[in-house]
Amino acid sequence: MLAQYVYSAKIGMFRIVRHGRRWRSMLDMQEVDRHDSAESALEALRLNWPHARLPARIADWRYVPELALAHSRVSGEPATRWRLAG
Helix, strand or coil: CCCEEEEEECCEEEEEEEECCEEEEEECCEEEEEECCHHHHHHHHHHHCHHHCCCCCHHHCEEECCCCCHHHCCCCCCCCCCCCCC
16 A cells, blocks of 8 residues: 545545655545645645645644554455355
């Protein structure tokens, strides 16, 4: 998983995702634009969706560091299935 800032609003999940040296601004799973910094992505999202009341400071967004969910990845090994007695 890539490093990202996340903010949940009534109209959807806003995300600012690091992609290489650039940042993607996203609404739900749709990419809106690409930016040189997380702050410029935030500014563009706030201009496009003023009614979403997004926080003005990137520090007020939830930060999810890169590989934060690596421990929850699905294993390639087959799962053990339990049979129901019957």
